Amino acid sequence: xxxxxxxxxxxxxxxxxxxxxxxxxxxxxxxxxxxxxxxxxxxxxxxxxxxxxxxxxxxxxxxxxxxxxxxxxxxxxxxxxxxxxxxxxxxxxxxxxxxxxxxxxxxxx
Numbered sequence: 141x142x143x144x145x146x147x148x149x150x151x152x153x154x155x156x157x158x159x160x161x162x163x164x165x166x167x168x169x170x171x172x173x174x175x176x177x178x179x180x181x182x183x184x185x186x187x188x189x190x191x192x193x194x195x196x197x198x199x200x201x202x203x204x205x206x207x208x209x210x211x212x213x214x215x216x217x218x219x220x221x222x223x224x225x226x227x228x229x230x231x232x233x234x235x236x237x238x239x240x241x242x243x244x245x246x247x248x249x
Contacts, residue, residue: 141202141204142200143196147198152197153196153197153198154195154200156192159190160190162204163188163222163231170207171208171216175208175211175214175237177214178239183237183239183240188236190233191232192231193228193230196230201225204221206218214241216239218235218236
């Protein structure tokens with residue numbers, strides 16, 4: 141992914157929340173593909189831990205990867221990484237997702 145100053149927290153440094161957002165979305169997508177629910181709905185994030193390893197200097201190219209480490213029933217445990225073009229990690233993540241028992245129903249306001 142090519143990123144620029146639009147995701148900066150400080151000038152020239154990408155905001156860590158951006159990496160977390162992409163890692164959460166990617167690990168959730170992998171969880172859905174590897175452990176699909178009966179109704180086809182995406183799983184919910186139970187927990188995700190992100191360890192920041194190095195600052196993201198912008199502009200740059202980031203490679204985001206994710207893979208399952210365990211699947212048991214409705215639960216999927218995954219790892220993910222955001223890294224530079226040489227494989228040096230910017231951030232790593234461990235996440236647990238769960239397939240919901242019933243389809244998601246938005247709150248009635």
